[in-house]
Amino acid sequence: MKKLTVKLFGLVALVAAINLTSCSSDDPAPIVPTQEEVLTNLEAGIMRGTLKESYTLNASVVYNLTGQFIIDAGATLNIPAGTKILADNGGTDVYIAVLRDGTININGNASSPVIMSSADGNPGDWGGLTLCGNATTTAGVDAEAEVGGFQYGGTNDSDSSGVIRYLQIVGTGAQINSESQYNGVSFYAVGSGTLVDHVAVINGDDDGVEFFGGTVSVSNLYLENNSDDSIDWTEGWNGTVTNAFISHTIAGFSTVFEGDKDNGNPKFNNITAISTVGGTALQFKKQSGGTITNLHLTGYAIDLDMKDGGDLANVQIEGANADAALLSGETSKYAINTGKDASPIDANSAFSWVNTTINLENNILSGQVTGTMTLDASTPYLLTSSLIVQDGGKLVIPAGTKITAKDGGTDVYIAVLKGGEIDIQGEADNPVVIASINAKGGDWGGLTICGKASTTAGIDATAEVGGFIYGGTTDNDNSGSIKYLVLKGTGAQINSESQYNGLSLYAVGSQTIIENIAVINGSDDGVEFFGGTVSASNLYLENNDDDSIDWTEGWSGTVNNAYISHTVAGFSTVFEGDKDNGNPKFNNITAISSVGGTALQFKKQSGGTITNLHLTGYAVDLDMKDGGDLANVQIEGANPDATLLSGETTKYTLNSGKDASALDISGWAWKNASL
Numbered sequence: 001m002k003k004l005t006v007k008l009f010g011l012v013a014l015v016a017a018i019n020l021t022s023c024s025s026d027d028p029a030p031i032v033p034t035q036e037e038v039l040t041n042l043e044a045g046i047m048r049g050t051l052k053e054s055y056t057l058n059a060s061v062v063y064n065l066t067g068q069f070i071i072d073a074g075a076t077l078n079i080p081a082g083t084k085i086l087a088d089n090g091g092t093d094v095y096i097a098v099l100r101d102g103t104i105n106i107n108g109n110a111s112s113p114v115i116m117s118s119a120d121g122n123p124g125d126w127g128g129l130t131l132c133g134n135a136t137t138t139a140g141v142d143a144e145a146e147v148g149g150f151q152y153g154g155t156n157d158s159d160s161s162g163v164i165r166y167l168q169i170v171g172t173g174a175q176i177n178s179e180s181q182y183n184g185v186s187f188y189a190v191g192s193g194t195l196v197d198h199v200a201v202i203n204g205d206d207d208g209v210e211f212f213g214g215t216v217s218v219s220n221l222y223l224e225n226n227s228d229d230s231i232d233w234t235e236g237w238n239g240t241v242t243n244a245f246i247s248h249t250i251a252g253f254s255t256v257f258e259g260d261k262d263n264g265n266p267k268f269n270n271i272t273a274i275s276t277v278g279g280t281a282l283q284f285k286k287q288s289g290g291t292i293t294n295l296h297l298t299g300y301a302i303d304l305d306m307k308d309g310g311d312l313a314n315v316q317i318e319g320a321n322a323d324a325a326l327l328s329g330e331t332s333k334y335a336i337n338t339g340k341d342a343s344p345i346d347a348n349s350a351f352s353w354v355n356t357t358i359n360l361e362n363n364i365l366s367g368q369v370t371g372t373m374t375l376d377a378s379t380p381y382l383l384t385s386s387l388i389v390q391d392g393g394k395l396v397i398p399a400g401t402k403i404t405a406k407d408g409g410t411d412v413y414i415a416v417l418k419g420g421e422i423d424i425q426g427e428a429d430n431p432v433v434i435a436s437i438n439a440k441g442g443d444w445g446g447l448t449i450c451g452k453a454s455t456t457a458g459i460d461a462t463a464e465v466g467g468f469i470y471g472g473t474t475d476n477d478n479s480g481s482i483k484y485l486v487l488k489g490t491g492a493q494i495n496s497e498s499q500y501n502g503l504s505l506y507a508v509g510s511q512t513i514i515e516n517i518a519v520i521n522g523s524d525d526g527v528e529f530f531g532g533t534v535s536a537s538n539l540y541l542e543n544n545d546d547d548s549i550d551w552t553e554g555w556s557g558t559v560n561n562a563y564i565s566h567t568v569a570g571f572s573t574v575f576e577g578d579k580d581n582g583n584p585k586f587n588n589i590t591a592i593s594s595v596g597g598t599a600l601q602f603k604k605q606s607g608g609t610i611t612n613l614h615l616t617g618y619a620v621d622l623d624m625k626d627g628g629d630l631a632n633v634q635i636e637g638a639n640p641d642a643t644l645l646s647g648e649t650t651k652y653t654l655n656s657g658k659d660a661s662a663l664d665i666s667g668w669a670w671k672n673a674s675l
Contacts, residue, residue, distance in 0.1 A: 073101035082112035087126035091174040095127025108166030117170035123205035127182035128172035133190035134159040137213020138236040152188035159191025173205025181206035190216040211237035229258040238264030251277040259288035272345040275299035276380035289314025294342040301437040303336040369393040391419030399430040405444040409492040413445025426484025431670040435488035441523030445500035446490035451508035452477040455531020456554040470506035477509025491523025499524035508534040518671040529555035540671040547576035556582035569595040577606035590663040593617035607632025612660040621654040
């Protein structure tokens, strides 16, 4: 966030001259300013004490909030457009509060918002803004707020505490005690007569906004990197939030929504929440709930948490009970199946007035690449749908780039079409990672590259994924370079016959560089070659549900150094070769299973040449599934030395040629990289 810039030299001297307390530990309690002193201080640009009458700030003055500034019952504070209030880094001693029957009128506009911030805008620098009203709350009449001990609550649901328009508030959330903190804006039993429109809360150390009962509604909220909940409510609040854009780019926050206690059924319309760091989106405690329409969630590990086992029917999404499935091993945490994919709010347009350096529109990857598109390794990216590199386009991904793939199934993938290029520039100590938050197989598609090399499927064949065109006559075609790439959670199901692979290579040519690739937790193959001449080296393939390395259509390249690990039962094979035999080469292959399974499978007339093979733990070493000739498979320069397993006609155990030294991957620390 851009720092609020002010010239403080004269102001600091004036504050020192007016300050009426000393620093001695033996001094009595600070002197409470009289009303005359409060007004004198305001004229000097200092906010401190209790305002007991009406006062209008001057937009040409930068006000210094040096302590508690309280707007008493019967008093009104008017803040014109463009006013800036600089809060001292005073923690819980620095805040603005509007008491019951007090009024605040913040009259910012899009070109001149009102700004309240500490100098650095760091979380917890100061308290925030608190409003207390006379509306109903399940806490009762004359309840006591957890901040300031202020009284709130009554019977007037149409009560008005004033107007808040175009307010940006930064660096709030000072800690009161182990259980309580200030929020950016706290609404205590605030009534529906209060107008709140266009409010931004950035870098708060607790909630962005919190509603404690009341009936107030809010529109056009921008909430960025608030450490606890972006929108929190309790005590039966029953207002409405219309248009909210919530972003999380710093890990460790609590939730997007947290509802607690009695269910006043608040309404939420047009809500966009985007995370580059996982986390929980919607959380409902006890019997709380709400009604949500036009919801867009991207990047959260948990969509919905009914924390105390509340009924899903308490949460209405698009007019129905939440359509959600429990996450594996969980009892209250869900993935929302439908109702979370509404069109997102365009924050650049809707909140152009907000002063922030974060621009998530630039973080989102989707659409077409027609020229050269170079990513920024310092930016956390979100792959929200398909990103397709067209003929003549080039996608450059620098070392250290991390891309979070939305768990959107077959709608989320990266594809490089014929004539396009990809340049993934990972390094051993700084790999590129593309993964879903939970890295669960089938969360997203994967990476697909289409080239112009030869394939037995012919020229301009159609791929099973995306319907992309591939194949030609240029065996030395170049689709780019992929170095040090980690892929997780790939393999979304297309139909009963087809799925995406971690890395799909369609007729990719020999000039393409592919080295140091990890594919982990894929729901289909790790790597599959559809014809072509491309080679690959240093492959790490862990727990891919179908085949670790699959090839077909006469692929004739080479794999050097591959380590394959199976610790989850039910996978298909280590190798699966199919159709025409292009005699691909495999050098230094290690495959280890703790759950049995099949190692090498060759369908139809397929085969290959293998040297330095190490197999451990597989029930079937070799399966010539369609009765192909063993001579199609050459191991250490000879036909396989193999014996049929008892009762089998195509499945063998290898007597020799499978006991080479295991590949040493102790130096492959890059494979452990994560988002």
